[in-house]
Amino acid sequence: MKTLFYSIILVVSQVILSAEIQNLDVQKELYPFDTSEEEIRFNKLLDDYRCPKCQSSNLSGSNAPIARDLKIEIYRLVQEGKKDSEITEFLTQRYGDFILYKPPFQPSTYLLWLGPFILLFSTMIFALLAKRSRQKKVSNTDLRALKKQLLSELENR
Amino acid sequence: MRRLIDIAPLVVFVLLVIALFSFLKRDNNQLNSVLIDKNFPEFNLTKLEDEEVILTKSDISHFPAIVNVWATWCITCRVEHPFLLNLKKESKIKIYGLNYKDNRQKALDLLERDGNPFEFSIYDKEGSLAIDLGVYGAPETFLINSDGIIKTRHVGALTPEIWNKKFVIHLK
Numbered sequence: 396m397k398t399l400f401y402s403i404i405l406v407v408s409q410v411i412l413s414a415e416i417q418n419l420d421v422q423k424e425l426y427p428f429d430t431s432e433e434e435i436r437f438n439k440l441l442d443d444y445r446c447p448k449c450q451s452s453n454l455s456g457s458n459a460p461i462a463r464d465l466k467i468e469i470y471r472l473v474q475e476g477k478k479d480s481e482i483t484e485f486l487t488q489r490y491g492d493f494i495l496y497k498p499p500f501q502p503s504t505y506l507l508w509l510g511p512f513i514l515l516f517s518t519m520i521f522a523l524l525a526k527r528s529r530q531k532k533v534s535n536t537d538l539r540a541l542k543k544q545l546l547s548e549l550e551n552r
Numbered sequence: 553m554r555r556l557i558d559i560a561p562l563v564v565f566v567l568l569v570i571a572l573f574s575f576l577k578r579d580n581n582q583l584n585s586v587l588i589d590k591n592f593p594e595f596n597l598t599k600l601e602d603e604e605v606i607l608t609k610s611d612i613s614h615f616p617a618i619v620n621v622w623a624t625w626c627i628t629c630r631v632e633h634p635f636l637l638n639l640k641k642e643s644k645i646k647i648y649g650l651n652y653k654d655n656r657q658k659a660l661d662l663l664e665r666d667g668n669p670f671e672f673s674i675y676d677k678e679g680s681l682a683i684d685l686g687v688y689g690a691p692e693t694f695l696i697n698s699d700g701i702i703k704t705r706h707v708g709a710l711t712p713e714i715w716n717k718k719f720v721i722h723l724k
Binding site: 521 | 653678
């Protein structure tokens with residue numbers, strides 16, 4: 396039973412793996428590069444840009460027609476030897492900052508970038524204040540208890 | 553003072569929930585075009601109706617104008633088509649078509665069958681002008697004012713309500 400289970404897993408994973416390899420081969424055929432540096436750069440760019448149509452996936456993960464067109468456009472720009480910053484400029488001039496998965500640091504995104512830190516620090520300050528006030532309370536009751544104890548000891552003598 | 557500190561986390565939490573819920577209601581399908589208040593991009597493409605004729609930006613010559621991105625494979629464009637035909641009839645505004653990644657013959661057949669609201673259509677087989685316009689889904693409609701500047705962009709089918717809300721305000 397166990398062997399059957401494992402062999403099924405093995406077959407399934409092989410099928411998935413070969414499909415993945417085929418996918419990679421198709422990608423290589425569609426976008427052939429002279430150097431592997433260019434290819435790595437191209438794949439990195441496709442990971443960093445967002446598909447404007449599907450919005451929750453990057454260009455490399457999307458097969459929407461517009462994503463394919465943009466891939467072809469980026470392929471052309473990489474082939475022409477354009478720098479990453481130039482390609483980003485090309486895309487943002489047409490599709491806006493929306494196309495970037497990493498939004499730039501500017502007035503409209505201050506809250507986005509700084510929000511987590513503001514939240515972290517305000518929570519820390521709050522926790523500190525809360526702790527201090529509790530400590531004060533505890534020490535007060537301690538003192539009162541000590542006083543009581545001393546008094547009763549005195550009375551007992 | 554102590555009371556205030558005790559309820560502070562609750563207040564912050566409630567405010568956060570309200571803020572996040574208000575973001576949920578935002579319409580994410582309408583991306584703001586970065587081309588608003590910019591010049592219409594240059595292009596060099598053939599005319600849908602005649603592949604011998606090369607069109608450039610100067611062929612869009614009657615302002616104010618709208619440029620409508622359409623295709624035969626685009627179902628929402630079919631929904632929008634009667635609105636454009638009606639607009640051509642009732643308004644002085646010129647409508648130019650941008651036939652987007654389409655088959656020339658199919659596009660011509662459709663205009664023949666359903667009526668043609670466009671002065672002419674630009675035949676953008678590869679979608680190059682569409683990329684320059686930041687198009688990400690047909691139909692899209694751009695309004696160009698009398699100075700040749702893009703004033704608004706709508707993604708999706710035009711309706712009389714959307715026309716009045718987003719376009720008419722720029723036509724005065």
